[in-house]
Amino acid sequence: MTGILTTTILSFILFFIISIYFIVKNNKLRATTMKAVAIIFVILFIIGTIIVYIFMPAITIPNITFANLIIGILGLIGLYSLTASQPFKKAIKDLDVGAGLLILLAIICIPAFIILSVFALGDSHDSILKQEVEEAKPLDRDATPIVVSPEFARNKVQKAMSVVPNTQFYDLGKLQVQKINDDIVFVAPVEFSGFWRYFRGKETEGYFTISATDINAQPEFIESKMKYTNSSYFNHNIQRTIYGSYPNYIQSGEAQIEVDENGKPWYVQTLYKPIGLTNKPDMSKLNVAVVDPVTSEVTLYDTAEAPDFVDGSISSEMASTENKYFGNYIHGWLNSVFGKKDVKIPNESGTESSVTPIFDENGDMHYFTDMSSPKENIDSALGYTLINARTGELVYYNGDKNNGIMDSKGAKEIVNKEFPEKNWTGSMPILYNIDGDPTWVVNVLDPNGLFKHYAYIKAADSDFVVFGDTARQTLESYRLALATDPSNVESTGEAALENRSGKVSRVLVTTQDKTQIVQFLLNGDKTIYTINSGKAPLAIFLQEGDSVQLEANLRDNGTGIVETIEIDGLTQ
Structure with missing residues (x-):
């Protein structure tokens, strides 16, 4: 009060x-x-x-x-x-x-x-902790887990609500992805469904968790009663609890639940003080309030100094605001309206307030968003941003390498057009690096939010799409398609070439887009080697038993893109 x-x-x-x-x-x-x-x-x-x-x-x-x-x-x-x-x-x-x-x-x-x-x-805009990287490097598939879409996770949890005591009092709250004991999961609190439910129930029963990386995982309900929640009324409301302690801070978005190592839930809310005589955020000085939902005790931290169990001390709403200010106001408001020099528009394809949370190889959470041109009818990506979910630092990845690739809206539209009769739609597009090629990975969902397929889309070629039922199966099918694509059978230059030699045990020559692709195996080597006949015209005459020496870019999926090849008796 x-x-x-x-x-x-x-x-x-x-x-x-x-x-x-x-x-x-x-x-x-x-x-x-x-x-x-x-x-x-x-x-x-x-x-x-x-x-x-x-x-x-x-x-x-x-x-x-x-x-x-x-x-x-x-x-x-x-x-x-x-x-x-x-x-x-x-x-x-x-x-x-x-x-x-x-x-x-x-x-x-x-x-x-x-x-x-x-x-x-x-x-x-100037207060944002930011850096720009000239060479845009798409996310690596091994560094960033491919997570299930929140729509699919919510659908599963909704069906499990019957396990909650007095389930008629409650609805499912906001899903928040976080890392608990090295597992990346969605966490969703059980919230009151209305005033009279709150009046009768007084406190909620707990929260659900469900894996964000396993499409077959089932939700688990953890009983942990909470008196102070987002859906509570009067002084038991989390927003009002925080306001009572820190009324001179502006709250960003809705408080979200985070779970500590002992399974205890906490409500976490991003706060900021405005710049000068305005309500505009000073993003260099962001804070986070951590609230005990049982005692209402509120503790304020700098976002980077929050307890270790807090993955998202920067809310998805604040990350979305950062993207907006970073892209639009690089040269001030007037330029954002008229000249629009260097203006970038964040796409709204994300899963949480127009951003998508992901985890890097160190287990740190970031918010992913791709940026497009303010010019209408252009669906190519200018680059993308990653915002650290604890520090708020924004990194913008840009460069000539990714010029001409489609943006996330274009990737979703490709999926939407693929299944018009079933009304399946694309969800949660994320840009990955698949063997050196920028690739959009998209979840395909039915109208009820149920998962149906993965779609792997080559970001520079809207016609290059591979669908599959599992992430691993679709990935391997996509990589094999990349290896046999005439426009793609070349070294990526991102890995050192390795020398190999031996006798050919199997050989296959195929024609694609008027170009001949040669694939072969060597004795005692299960690597599938691929070379474009345009790079080595005599390779189309390769036969079983030929001795070869080659340089290849070897990939971890058992394939190799041949850069140079010498065939005894044919090229020597």
């Missing part, structure tokens, strides 16, 4: 000034005037407290100024209506010049704050 009372009192500064002016001006009627001031103050204070309690505005200069303006005007009207000897309608015409000037000065603040907010957009 401290934060609510503080905000309410600060909202009455202008009213107090007006009241003092009225008392001094009406010296002959001071008792009557003071009585009117008291009546108006009590009425407005009760109304103001209720409004602050409901909407919880942060204590910032713009918020307090607007609150003072509204309460000041209402107070002025109330005072004149109670103290004027003339009828109220006529008294309005006789408004005192001094009081009018106070209101005029307050009204001037409105356009001033709007202008300041516009100019602060560039400052917010």
Whole structure:
């Protein structure tokens, strides 16, 4: 309640000034005037407290100024209506010049704050901890687990809600992906389904977890009663609990649940203080509030200093805001509207507030988003961002290597057009590096959110698509298709070439797009070697028993792209 009372009192500064002016001006009627001031103050204070309690505005200069303006005007009207000897309608015409000037000065603040907010957009952009990498390197498939889509996970958990005691009281809360004991899982709290459910239940029963990497995993319910939640009312509401302790911070998005090593759930909420005389975020100074849902104890940390079990001290909503400011306001607001020089628009294909959480090889969570051009009807990606979910640092991957690749919207549209009769759609597109080729990996879901297929789409070729039932099966099919694609049978240059020699035990020559592809095996070697006849024309005459010496880029899927080849008796 401290934060609510503080905000309410600060909202009455202008009213107090007006009241003092009225008392001094009406010296002959001071008792009557003071009585009117008291009546108006009590009425407005009760109304103001209720409004602050409901909407919880942060204590910032713009918020307090607007609150003072509204309460000041209402107070002025109330005072004149109670103290004027003339009828109220006529008294309005006789408004005192001094009081009018106070209101005029307050009204001037409105356009001033709007202008300041516009100019602060560039400052917010500059406050982002960021770096740009010239060479865009797509995500490596081994460093980033391919997770199931949250729609599919939510669908499974919803079907398991019957295990919750008094299940009629509850709905499933926000899904949050995190790492628990080296397992990447979705965590979803059980939340009240309405006011009367809260009134009857008082506390929720616990939370669900389900694997984010195993499509066949089943949800598990963990009993852990929580009194303070997102869906609780009055002082048991998490947002109000945080506001009561830190009313001078602005909350970003909805509080999410994180589970510690002992299985205890905590609510986590990103907070920030604004820049200057605005409500625009200073992204270099982000904080996180960690709330005990049993005791309501709130602890504030710098996002990077949060307890180790907190993977997402930066909320997905704040990550989405970072992307927006980074892409749009690189040269300020005016450029974002007119010139649009260097402007990049974040796509909204993510699974959480337009971003997709992923984990790197070190177990650190990042938010992935691809960026496209502000020009309409262009579906090529300019690059992509990764935002560290604990520090908020943004890394933008850009460069000539990925010019011309489709963006995430284009990848989803390819899937959507593939199954129009079934109404299956693409979900959660993520850019991976598959044997040196930028590749969109997309989940295919039915209208009920049930998983149907994986789609692997070559980012530089919308016609190159491979579908499969499992991630491993689809990956191998896609890599084999890459190895036999005429436009792709060449060294990627990302790995050192290895020398191999031996006798050919099997050979296969195929024709694709008017180009001949030669594939062969060597004695005692199960690697499938592939070479384009355009690179070695005489390779089409390769036969079993031929002795060869070659240089190849060997891949970990049992294939090798041959760069050079010498065939005894044919090329030597």
